[in-house]
Amino acid sequence: MNKIRISAVSYTNTKPFLYGLQDSAIMDKIELSLDMPSDCAQKLIDDKADIGLIPVAATLSLPHWEIVSNYCIGTLGAVNSVFIFSNCDIKDVKTVQLDPQSRSSNNLAKVLMKNFWQVQPELIVGAEDYSTSTDPNTAFVQIGDRTFGKAEAYPFVYDLSAEWLKFTGLPFVFAAWIANKPIPADFMQEFDNALRHGLAHRHELLKELPQRADFDLEDYLMHKLDFDLTEEKKKALYLFLDYIKAL
Numbered sequence: 065m066n067k068i069r070i071s072a073v074s075y076t077n078t079k080p081f082l083y084g085l086q087d088s089a090i091m092d093k094i095e096l097s098l099d100m101p102s103d104c105a106q107k108l109i110d111d112k113a114d115i116g117l118i119p120v121a122a123t124l125s126l127p128h129w130e131i132v133s134n135y136c137i138g139t140l141g142a143v144n145s146v147f148i149f150s151n152c153d154i155k156d157v158k159t160v161q162l163d164p165q166s167r168s169s170n171n172l173a174k175v176l177m178k179n180f181w182q183v184q185p186e187l188i189v190g191a192e193d194y195s196t197s198t199d200p201n202t203a204f205v206q207i208g209d210r211t212f213g214k215a216e217a218y219p220f221v222y223d224l225s226a227e228w229l230k231f232t233g234l235p236f237v238f239a240a241w242i243a244n245k246p247i248p249a250d251f252m253q254e255f256d257n258a259l260r261h262g263l264a265h266r267h268e269l270l271k272e273l274p275q276r277a278d279f280d281l282e283d284y285l286m287h288k289l290d291f292d293l294t295e296e297k298k299k300a301l302y303l304f305l306d307y308i309k310a311l
């Protein structure tokens with residue numbers, strides 16, 4: 065059998081999953097690559113991967129997609145790694161630079177700006193001064209490890225899944241394990257078992273990760289992230305897709 069090609073996110077949020085996969089015999093059956101989320105999505109769209117931990121917003125660009133795991137990159141509220149960083153209140157922001165590595169959070173920012181904050185700043189994709197603009201009314205979306213330690217550095221900081229909870233009362237799913245073609249059921253079962261094994265060994269993983277003075281990795285991996293793809297999270301996922309379609 066050909067190996068199943070899997071693209072996973074190269075951020076710390078995915079390390080519990082990698083720990084589980086690398087500690088399982090499933091490694092012999094897969095070809096694993098680590099990519100930034102926007103590239104995970106593109107690989108699935110271009111059929112360069114069979115399964116990806118892809119931004120859920122990117123499912124809208126797939127002719128066929130199916131969820132192949134009971135786990136995800138999700139949260140019950142604040143996630144502490146997906147933000148709009150700003151020098152002014154969101155109501156006064158004139159320009160928002162989007163994160164080139166993101167698909168879900170850029171869309172989450174758009175959904176919240178339109179429906180929750182009811183503001184209409186100009187959106188910039190691929191800004192040359194991304195994340196470094198000194199303009200007082202320019203803000204930026206940022207995700208992943210690049211945000212660690214930055215929450216203290218800006219006067220206005222919006223944790224986007226915390227804002228989504230205020231808006232909808234729901235948890236949030238940033239990325240899920242999605243296939244672009246049918247995957248054998250026995251493989252899916254073995255895959256899920258490996259992911260569960262990784263999640264159950266987060267304390268061992270934390271001992272291996274370099275600690276940071278400016279970011280609480282244990283709180284992040286044990287509490288802020290919530291990896292179970294529950295019915296409530298699926299409800300949030302489909303609601304989010306509806307909001308994106310209406311943008």
Ligand SMILES: C=C(O[C@@H]1C=C(C(=O)O)C=C[C@H]1O)C(=O)O
Pocket residue numbers: 073075077101102118119120137143145146165166167168169170207208209238239
């Ligand atoms: C919580 C996060 O979730 C992510 C956000 C994504 C996005 O915005 O497209 C995609 C994958 C996840 O890595 C994060 O990256 O910090």
